[in-house]
Amino acid sequence: MLNTPSPSKILVLGPAWVGDMVLAQSLFKVLKQQNPDCMIDVAAPGWTLPLIERMPEVNKGIALPFKHGQFSLFDRIKFGKSLRHDGYTQAIILTNSFKSAILPFAANIPQRTSFLGEMRYGLINDVRQLDKIRLPRTVDRFVTLGLKKNLPLADAIPNPSLIANKDNARATLQKLGIASPNSQILGLCPGAEYGEAKRWPPEYFAEVARDALNKGWKVWLFGSDKDIPVTSTINQLTYNQCVNFGGKTKLGEAIDLMSLCDAVVSNDSGLMHVAAALHKKLVAIYGSSDPHHTPPMSSNAVIEYLGLECSPCFQRVCPLQHLNCLNHIQPTSVISHLH
Numbered sequence: 001m002l003n004t005p006s007p008s009k010i011l012v013l014g015p016a017w018v019g020d021m022v023l024a025q026s027l028f029k030v031l032k033q034q035n036p037d038c039m040i041d042v043a044a045p046g047w048t049l050p051l052i053e054r055m056p057e058v059n060k061g062i063a064l065p066f067k068h069g070q071f072s073l074f075d076r077i078k079f080g081k082s083l084r085h086d087g088y089t090q091a092i093i094l095t096n097s098f099k100s101a102i103l104p105f106a107a108n109i110p111q112r113t114s115f116l117g118e119m120r121y122g123l124i125n126d127v128r129q130l131d132k133i134r135l136p137r138t139v140d141r142f143v144t145l146g147l148k149k150n151l152p153l154a155d156a157i158p159n160p161s162l163i164a165n166k167d168n169a170r171a172t173l174q175k176l177g178i179a180s181p182n183s184q185i186l187g188l189c190p191g192a193e194y195g196e197a198k199r200w201p202p203e204y205f206a207e208v209a210r211d212a213l214n215k216g217w218k219v220w221l222f223g224s225d226k227d228i229p230v231t232s233t234i235n236q237l238t239y240n241q242c243v244n245f246g247g248k249t250k251l252g253e254a255i256d257l258m259s260l261c262d263a264v265v266s267n268d269s270g271l272m273h274v275a276a277a278l279h280k281k282l283v284a285i286y287g288s289s290d291p292h293h294t295p296p297m298s299s300n301a302v303i304e305y306l307g308l309e310c311s312p313c314f315q316r317v318c319p320l321q322h323l324n325c326l327n328h329i330q331p332t333s334v335i336s337h338l339h
Helices: 018-034 046-052 073-081 099-106 138-144 166-175 202-214 225-237 251-258 270-277 331-336
Strands: 009-013 039-045 060-064 090-093 111-115 126-128 185-189 218-221 263-267 281-285 301-304
Touching: 009 018, 009 099, 018 039, 018 046, 018 138, 018 270, 039 046, 046 060, 046 251, 073 099, 090 099, 099 111, 166 251, 185 202, 185 270, 202 218, 202 225, 202 331, 218 225, 251 270, 263 270, 270 281
Parallel strands: 009 039, 009 090, 039 060, 090 111, 111 126, 185 218, 185 263, 263 281, 281 301
Antiparallel strands: none
16 A cells, blocks of 8 residues: 655745745645645735735735834734644745744744754754755755755756736736737836846847837836836837836736736846746846846746856945946847847
């Protein structure tokens, strides 16, 4: 008689960054591969829930009520206690902060798996060693937490794959008074919340947009409220021929709209990982960050990265004040990958 894994109920404490939450789906896929009957709930900041809703491996998302950076010890203990009767057999904590480990401890979850992080002895009782050489990518680190201790990573990690709602995309277009396109669509994601050292110049994005428009494509500009200045600039440089979604869509709407695109050009940002998880033809542009650490997880992605002597510096603003890592990536090079 074969021994089958017993059903388990796993609470994952998810990351706050959109891109990291997309990468976490690879962990959820591996957990399901190992034990198809396991139930996965994900507790994370509320703004990540639209991503979780588009991951079929996840049973439900739980919005954490804490403000970013807020310690809130007693509130975390209270929230953890509210989960005690939910029957979780394991917690996997994807963040390294001390405060993130309080909740599963307060919930009395018997197995609490993570890297040690900020001196979390006791809070974490299934401590894994973080070998940054052996686990260079964020996705590698997430997935290894879902494996038995000391079990090596498989050669092939499953890529994230979001399930978009195209009906919702069409409803969003209708709400915004935009006709459904009957031509190819290029999505541009010129923002990057981390800082300007991850943002390719808007003039370069505009050149890519003009090339696509001249070929009869539609061009859609994606971005949050913070990206309105850059999406507006690009639109002005193309004589307002683009559809500017900057600040006009919620994350779930942006995901569903992006599913209608034929190709996407993006800075290293959360939306870049969304495009990869939607299996779009993607040109991902890297400046101060490292494509070996957080690459787009897709065979349809091409990375533009110069790897200068000063790169990656991981700074929000170029410390040398020249931003050559981005300024020297030419629009013609990006355009060549699209056609």
